[in-house]
Amino acid sequence: xxxxxxxxxxxxxxxxxxxxxxxxxxxxxxxxxxxxxxxxxxxxxxxxxxxxxxxxxxxxxxxxxxxxxxxxxxxxxxxxxxxxxxxxxxxxxxxxxxxxxxxxxxxxxxxxxxxxxxxxxxxxxxxxxxxxxxxxxxxxxxxxxxxxxxxxxxxxxxxxxxxxxxxxxxxxxxxxxxxxxxxxxxxxxxxxxxxxxxxxxxxxxxxxxxxxxxxxxxxxxxxxxxxxxxxxxxxxxxxxxxxxxxxxxxxxxxxxxxxxxxxxxxxxxxxxxxxxxxxxxxxxxxxxxxxxxxxxxxxxxxxxxxxxxxxxxxxxxxxxxxxxxxxxxxxxxxxxxxxxxxxxxxxxxxxxxxxxxxxxxxxxxxxxxxxxxxxxxxxxxxxxxxxxxxxxxxxxxxxxxxxxxxxxxxxxxxxxxxxxxxxxxxxxxxxxxxxxxxxxxxxxxxxxxxxxxxxxxxxxxxxxxxxxxxxxxxxxxxxxxxxxxxxxxxxxxxxxxxxxxxxxxxxxxxxxxxxxxxxxxxxx
Numbered sequence: 001x002x003x004x005x006x007x008x009x010x011x012x013x014x015x016x017x018x019x020x021x022x023x024x025x026x027x028x029x030x031x032x033x034x035x036x037x038x039x040x041x042x043x044x045x046x047x048x049x050x051x052x053x054x055x056x057x058x059x060x061x062x063x064x065x066x067x068x069x070x071x072x073x074x075x076x077x078x079x080x081x082x083x084x085x086x087x088x089x090x091x092x093x094x095x096x097x098x099x100x101x102x103x104x105x106x107x108x109x110x111x112x113x114x115x116x117x118x119x120x121x122x123x124x125x126x127x128x129x130x131x132x133x134x135x136x137x138x139x140x141x142x143x144x145x146x147x148x149x150x151x152x153x154x155x156x157x158x159x160x161x162x163x164x165x166x167x168x169x170x171x172x173x174x175x176x177x178x179x180x181x182x183x184x185x186x187x188x189x190x191x192x193x194x195x196x197x198x199x200x201x202x203x204x205x206x207x208x209x210x211x212x213x214x215x216x217x218x219x220x221x222x223x224x225x226x227x228x229x230x231x232x233x234x235x236x237x238x239x240x241x242x243x244x245x246x247x248x249x250x251x252x253x254x255x256x257x258x259x260x261x262x263x264x265x266x267x268x269x270x271x272x273x274x275x276x277x278x279x280x281x282x283x284x285x286x287x288x289x290x291x292x293x294x295x296x297x298x299x300x301x302x303x304x305x306x307x308x309x310x311x312x313x314x315x316x317x318x319x320x321x322x323x324x325x326x327x328x329x330x331x332x333x334x335x336x337x338x339x340x341x342x343x344x345x346x347x348x349x350x351x352x353x354x355x356x357x358x359x360x361x362x363x364x365x366x367x368x369x370x371x372x373x374x375x376x377x378x379x380x381x382x383x384x385x386x387x388x389x390x391x392x393x394x395x396x397x398x399x400x401x402x403x404x405x406x407x408x409x410x411x412x413x414x415x416x417x418x419x420x421x422x423x424x425x426x427x428x429x430x431x432x433x434x435x436x437x438x439x440x441x442x443x444x445x446x447x448x449x450x451x452x453x454x455x456x457x458x459x460x461x462x463x464x465x466x467x468x469x470x471x472x473x474x475x476x477x478x479x480x481x482x483x484x485x486x487x488x489x490x491x492x493x494x495x496x497x498x499x500x501x502x503x504x505x506x507x508x509x510x511x512x513x514x515x516x517x518x519x520x521x522x523x524x
Contacts, residue, residue, distance in 0.1 A: 004174045005199045006235060007075040011036050013241040020215065021243040022264070028074040029153045032241070035069065038155040040166060042073035045149070045157060047167035049125045051104055053078040056180070057103035058097060060115075063225055063246040066130045067185040068234065069155030070106045071225075075197075078170035080177040082192070083226035086111055094118045099387065100180060100192060102126070104137040106151070112136035117262050118427040119143060156405035165500040181228055183326040193326045194387030195228075198400045203329035203378035204235045208352040210334055211267070211294055211320065215241035218291075219267040220260045222250045223276065229298050229374050233524075248521040250274065254282045256398040257289075262289045268314075271299030273510030275310050277450075298322040298331070299416065300511045301435055301444055304344060309338060323347035323417065327401055330379040331345050332356065333415060335385055347407075354378035363397065366409075371418055371431070406433070423514055425454040426461050427492050433513070434464065440488040444481065451504050452495065453518040466495035467504060467517055476498050492511065 007490045010032060013020060018033030053056065057074045059081050074081045081102045084093065086108055097105075097118060104124055104176035107115045109131030116138040119127060126152045127143055129135045135148050150337065178422060179195040184324035207213075219237055221239050221244050223230030237244050242372040245263045249255045257278065260268055270278075278284065295314045297307070302321070309457070311319045318337040333356060335348030350356045355377045366372045381401045384392030395402050406418040418424070419433035426432075434452035441450045454462035470476070476484075478498055485494045499521060505513040 005075065005172060005197050005237060006178065006200055007039065007072045009241075010039065010072055011236075017215070017241060017521065020241060021218070023065050023068050023244055023246065024236075024247075025063075025065060025246045026259075030065050030155065032149060035072070035155070037063075038069045039072035039076060041157050042069055042151065042155070042271045043159060043163040044166055045078040046073055046077050046079070046104070048164040049104065051077050051079050051125065052169050053176070054387045055079040055101055055104075056082050056102045058082045058084065058102040058107075059277055060093070060105065060107050060111070060444075061130055061225075061227075062083050062086065062108060063221065063230075063248055064130070064149055064153050065246070066153050066155045067106075067225055068246075070130075070151065070234070074170075076169070077167075078172040078176060080180055082180045082184060083231075085224065085226050087112075090114055090118050093121075095191075096190070098120055100181050106130060107139075108354050109136055112138040114395055115133070115139060116142035147441050166289070172197065174201075175383070177383075179231070179232070181226065184316065191388060191391060193228075194383050194386055195326075195329050196383060197442065198425065199329040199380050199382060200235055201239075202353055203331055203351075204351050206380070207232060207236045207331055208239055209352050210336075211236070211296075213237065213240045213242060213267075217242040217266045218264060219244045219269065220247060220256065220263065220265040221245065221269065222247050222256060223269055223271070228324070228326045228330045229269065229271070233267075249317075250277070253278045254287075255283065257282060260292060261287055261289050265289075266291045267296070269298075269511035270280075272297065272302040272306065273506060275302065275306055277308055279306060279313075289314070289317065292317040294318050294320060296322055298321045298324055303439065303445075307340075307344075321346075321348065323415075325401075326381045327395060327403075328354075328376060328378070329351060329382070331380070332376050332378075332403075335414075339414070343412075343414050346410075347415050348415065349413060350376075351377075354380065356409075356415055357400075358407050358415070361509070363400075368409050368411045371408045373421055374403045374405045374415065376403060376418065377401065416424045425452075425464060427454075428460045430492055432464070432493055437464050437466065437485075437489065437493050440485055440493075441468065441481070442487065444476060444484050446471050446476045447481075448472075449504055451512050451514060451517055453514055455496070455518075460492070463496040464493065465497045465499065465522065467501050469498045469503060470500055 013032040016037030022032040023030045023037045081204045104126045106128045109129050130151050134305045141233045178197045179196050180192045321335040323333045333348045358372045377400050438450050448471040451467045455465045457463040481498045
C-alpha cells in the first residue's frame with residue numbers, strides 16, 4: 001500500500017479484499033467493504049455541511065465502530081480530527097473546544113447532559129450524536145434540532161438525513177494536519193499535538209516493519225483511540241489490511257483475555273497498568289491463546305518483575321517493550337524480544353527511520369554511559385503544538401525533538417531512560433531518578449504500588465518521599481521499609497518518609513501523575 005493517507009489504505013483494501021474483516025466489537029462487525037461504504041456516506045454529509053480542508057472536527061467518543069467511521073470520514077474531507085477524552089470535566093472540555101476552534105463535533109449520546117452544557121455557547125455547524133436510538137432531548141433542546149444529527153453505533157448515518165452525492169476528493173497534502181491529540185506534557189499543561197498524514201504513515205510503516213504485521217493479523221484493542229498508542233494499533237493494522245477488535249471491558253480483564261482467544265487475535269497492546277491489572281486478577285495460565293504471537297507494552301516504564309511475568313504468562317507470544325511520545329506520533333524505540341534478558345531495563349533501539357541521541361544542554365552528543373536528554377529525529381515527529389509557538393520552539397530545535405527524558409546509551413547502542421528531566425531529584429549533589437528508588441521499594445512483598453517525589457530540604461536540597469499502596473491491607477512500618485531499602489539503595493536514596501495511600505493518581509493511559517501527588521500531599 002503506497003499511499004500516504006490513512007483513509008486511502010481502507011479504500012484500497014475495500015476495493016481488493018472487500019469481505020476481509022476490518023473492525024469489530026462485541027456487538028458489531030464491519031468488513032473493509034462495509035467500513036469504506038459507511039465512511040463515504042458520512043463524508044458526503046460532512047461535505048454537505050461545508051466541512052473540508054483545514055477544518056477541525058471534535059471527536060469525543062469511546063472506542064466503537066462509529067468512532068472509526070467518523071475519523072475516516074473526517075480525513076476523507078481533508079479535515080482534522082480533534083480527539084479528546086469524554087471523561088474530562090466539563091470545564092476542561094469547554095476549554096479544549098474553544099482553543100481547538102472546531103466547527104463540528106461527534107459526541108456520545110449517553111454524555112448528553114455534559115455536552116448540552118459544554119456546547120451551548122459554541123457555534124457549530126453540526127453536532128453528530130452517536131446513539132442507538134433518537135437523539136437525547138437534552139441536546140436537541142440546548143443545541144436545536146437543526147444542529148444535531150444521528151449516527152448509529154455501527155457507523156450508519158440516520159437514513160432520514162437522505163443520501164447526498166459523493167463529493168469530489170479534496171487536494172490533501174502529506175503535511176496536512178490529520179489529528180490533534182492532547183497530552184499533558186512535562187509541565188502538566190495540556191498541549192494539542194498536531195500529527196500530519198506523513199507523521200502517521202512514517203510511524204505506521206516503522207511499527208509494521210519491526211512487528212512484521214500482515215493482513216492475517218488481528219489486534220485486541222482496549223486502549224482508547226484518543227491516545228496515540230491505541231491509535232497506532234488501529235493505523236498499523238489498516239496499513240496492512242489486518243483487523244482490530246475493540247473491547248471496552250478492561251474492568252473485567254478475564255473477559256478481555258477470553259475474547260483474545262475467541263476472536264483469534266494475534267496481538268495485544270497494553271500500558272503498565274493493563275498488565276498489573278491482569279497479573280493481580282487473572283490466572284493467565286488457565287486461558288489458551290491459539291494465535292497470539294506478539295504482545296506490546298508502552299506508555300511508561302513497567303516494573304522489571306512485571307515484564308518478566310508478562311513474558312512468561314503470554315509465552316510463546318513475544319513481548320515488545322516500547323517507548324514513544326505523542327509528539328512522535330506514537331513510537332520512537334523498541335526492545336527486540338531476543339535481547340529482553342541481557343538488555344533488561346532498556347527501551348531498546350530506534351525504530352526504522354528514527355534517529356536517537358543523548359545530548360547535553362547545548363545539544364552535544366554524549367558518549368556511551370553518560371546521562372543527558374534524549375532527542376529524536378524522523379518523519380514521525382510532530383510539526384508542533386497547536387497555536388503554541390513558544391512551546392513548539394522549546395521541544396523542536398534544529399529538526400530534533402527534545403523529549404524531556406533523561407537517558408543514557410550503552411556501547412551496543414541500546415538506550416535507557418532514567419526519568420523525566422523535570423522530575424529528576426537533586427539530593428545532596430546527586431541527580432537521582434525517582435524510578436530507581438521506586439523499583440527498589442516495589443520489591444518489598446507488602447508493597448503493591450509506589451511513587452517517589454522530592455520534598456524540599458534545607459540540608460540536602462531535596463529528600464525522597466515514597467507514597468505506597470499496601471498489598472492486601474498490610475501496612476509495613478517506616479523502619480522496616482527503610483531497612484529494606486538500605487539493602488538495595490545508597491543511603492541518600494533511601495526515602496525519608498513513607499506515606500500509605502489508597503491509590504496513586506494516574507491518567508487515562510495509566511501514567512503516574514507525580515506532580516499531582518506532590519501537590520496533593522506535600523503542597524509543593
